[in-house]
Amino acid sequence: MKFALALIAFLVLLAGKSAAAATVQAQEGENFVVAASARVRYGAGDRWVEKIVRGPASCTNEFFGTDPAPYERKSCTVIGPVPARASRAMEASSKPAASGVADVVDRAGKIVPAAYRAMAAAMSEAEGIAYRYGPDAAHYGAVNAKLPTLYERQDHLARCNEKGACLTSWQVGGPRKEVDFSYSTNQSSVVFLADDPVQRAGVGDLQTSAFETNTYAQKPQLPWQHGGGGLDSVNVVKYRAAGLLPNDGSARPVAAGRCSGPAGNCPTSVIAFQNGLLATTGSNTAHNLATAQLAPNKVPTAVAMTSNSEFAFVTVWDAAELKGQVAVVALAGLCDGCKLEGPYYEWWNEWQGVYPGLPNMGNIAFMKVLGYVDLPADMKAPTEIAVTTGMHPFNTVLGGGLFMGQAHSPLSRHWRSFTRSGDNYQRYAKGGVAVVVSKSEQKAAFIDLKPLFGYFNGVYFSEAVGSIGPVGQDERQWPHGFGFKPQARPVVVKTIALDAPPTAVKTTIARTKDARAWIATQEGSLRIFSLGGYAPGAEPRSGSPQAIAAEGKVAVGRNPTSLANSKGEPDADMRDDPLNRQVIVTSRGDRKIQWVRFSEDGKSGRVVRTLQDSRIVDPIASEDIDNFANVGLTLSVADYGGRSVLNYRYGPVVFADRGAQWACQPPGGCPVKSTGGVAIEFGGGFKMQGRPYQINTSNVP
Structure with a gap:
């Protein structure tokens, strides 16, 4: 043959x-x-x-x-x-x-x-x-493993017209009551390899959960606000129409990033496309358009954002000069639909002005590539990135639970309150660290972000803020590019060789002296690294390269392709700090998702929950929903080979307490239906028009 x-x-x-x-x-x-x-x-x-x-x-x-x-x-x-x-x-x-x-x-x-x-x-x-x-379960001989089929609830259709066409469904709670209720929803950006790149852009908007009218929707579905429209991201459709993204398949998406934290102020994703375009996607209530362009011959591979949407960091391969870099992108949020020059209106207490590099409410309306950080000469092929400042997102909140932006706009009249002697000194990050891994070269690089934050803070919180002028894309316009102000460029402080290919990386969100990075490696390990004091949070501390070191590791499934922040937890001893003491590992090689919980000192950990279901064919990534007054404890899985986004609930649904007439009342709420002793149920699935491989999610306003 x-x-x-x-x-x-x-x-x-x-x-x-x-x-x-x-x-x-x-x-x-x-x-x-x-x-x-x-x-x-x-x-x-x-x-x-x-x-x-x-x-x-x-x-x-x-x-x-x-x-x-x-x-x-x-x-x-x-x-x-x-x-x-x-x-x-x-x-x-x-x-x-x-x-x-x-x-x-x-x-x-x-x-x-x-x-x-x-x-x-x-x-x-x-x-x-x-x-x-990398390799899927078939490579490891695990594709035919006998897995349980987890319990699935009945769908109840909603928002149906006179012809019987329905836009949504719900699965928990009820009966549906068309009266006042504590409404909240999580929206996702899904990156997928479209079957037909002419018809589908490869970035989709999904509603991954919704609390409304005494019901909980735990099934991923198209947002009802789109009126039954298609899967494509509303923003990406506009970028295509504007000619920024050719629809011939030459500009498919590569990667997506979104901030993450307990505040839920992360309604916008930054998507990186093959042609070097960086662009935002959001939701029906946070859909500002913003784009930036990488320099020629620079191909993006991964995106990470700081927890208050100050900056995005994009790993790139320079195909001309054969070197690896990190593009540094300044971000600014605005009221929804507002132009850069104004006028502005009150939108979740957002800034009444354009302040790239400062904490914001995440509805990104401006972005600019400030420049590039060269990775070491033996690290030309970066594949993943994570970033932390150590800053808790709640630090940006004033008394009464309001974001600080509106009360301190324009900044030119309020900057003194953010200086060391001012009341707002603790409300913004003083530095941070980005962790980059290269799968082929088996290395991890650690980048000190203090020069970047130090320069921006020094301009904003001084007399200079009154003379920065309007924002623009020229190097000398604000925010200044590294070619004009090289002192703002972050610095690589350490590179560590690994004994196995690194496949994913994540960091703690709101830790300072004991901040950590978790690096997954292909053979099935989750390695724990100290970050050497480079995540200072609200205080201007300095880190030490010598203090960046491996501290331990946890055995996980083979080929762990994704690490996700744990945004909620039913176990009482972990409810207060899952973002820093727990991470969710998706292992493609074993078709499993595991919750890894770390010890109090962060140097060791153990698997406390495992999700396996016969419906999961080829998982590449997973993402947790945000939980606030309403609690849903639901995880989404991007199933590449199964061509679906699948939801799973691992804890009780608890509605914000509005009285005994409502379902799922605290403290117990509506519990999970177990299968074979596994307290996880299948929430439902959404069939994609292609193969999903990244997903990120946030509560949206």
Whole structure:
């Protein structure tokens, strides 16, 4: 079979045709050969993955890095030529990765230029996703493991018109009462590999939970406020219409970031696209439009935001100069729908002015790339990033629970109250640390953000604030670029070599002297690192590179591809601080999600809860919902191979106390229905028009 297929490809070439134009097929388990670089798809029915292939190949899950159609007989087909942006084939000296996808380093760990550039060009394609997220359960032989089928509640339809068409459903509480109720909702940005990139942008808006009219919706669904519209993010549709995102598939999304914290002031995501565009997505009540553009040849791979939306940090591969960098992006929030020049109105006590780099309510209306931080020469391929300032988001709240912005606008009249002797000195961050990992190079870099925060704070909280002028994209306009003010550029203070490929990273949110980073590695470990005092919170402390060190590790599932902040917890001893003492690990290799709880000193931990369900086919990421007066304790799973977003509830639903006439009243609320002793129930699923691989969520105003 191998010889016959190779001969077919050779004869096609002799006939003057490209091998990519042929229909070369193999059945699952067979080998085949593609004589010239081509796009090959693998799967069955409507479930496929793609990969750029040249030379010998295998029609197997291992070679393609995933099982796109579990329990179905699959095949391989050459479907077209390699896109021009990824036309350079991987060099033969590149190292085969554990997932079967060619790596970008050779066997000595050195970058292979052609492989690096080809992977950068395909970062938002199936091959790039396989590279970043590694082997699935089929690779480990765990795809056929017998898993429980967790309990699922009945759907009750709502918002139905006279023709019987309904926009939403709910599952817990009831009966539905069309009267005053403590309404709250969580909205998600979902990044997915769209089946048809012409029709779908690859960024979707979903409602992942909703408390309303005496009911709780724990099933992911389209937001009812869109009136039954499509899956595409409302903002991204506008960017496409404006020509910022071509709809030919050349500008698929790569990564998304959103701040996280107990305050829930994170309604906006920052999405990074293959063409270097950075753009916001939000919700029906927080949909400001803001964009920025990375410099040419810089391909984004991951996005992280500080907890009060001051800055975004984007890891990039420079495909021209072959180096790794972190783009630093200043953010500013505004009232919803407001223009930069005003007028402004009261919107959740947001600033009545544009102040990039200061805490805000998260409805981002302005962003600017200040410049780039070069990573060490032996760290050219960063794949993930996390960031913390150590600052608790509640520090920005005045008496009465109001955000500080409106009361102190314009800042030119109030800046003295933010100086060391002022009442508001404790309300903004004095520094921070970003942690970057490179999967191929097996390294972690730690970046001191104190120069950045120090420069911005020094301008805002001094006489200089009165002369900064309007914001703009020029280096000399505010906020100043690093080329004009190099003293603001963050500094890499330490690099640590790891003994296994790092696959995900997360940090504590609101810790200072004992702030930590958690780095997951592919073999199934969660490593704990001290951050050496580089997360100072509200006080201007200095860190020590020597104090950044490994402190312990916890065994988790194989190939842990995502770490998520734990935003709520039913266990009484963890309700006050899950953000700092607990993290949620998604392990693609074992089809499981685990809650890891850390000791009081943070140096050790243990798995306290495990989610496995027969419906979860190929999990790559998960995300917890925000919990406030209303508590839902619901987790969303981005199931790449299963082509779905799946919700699971792991604790009781508790409605804000409005009296005995309401359902799910405190303290007990509406409990979880257990299955086989597992206190987790299936909340419902949403079928995507593609394969989701990132999701982030927040309570929205």
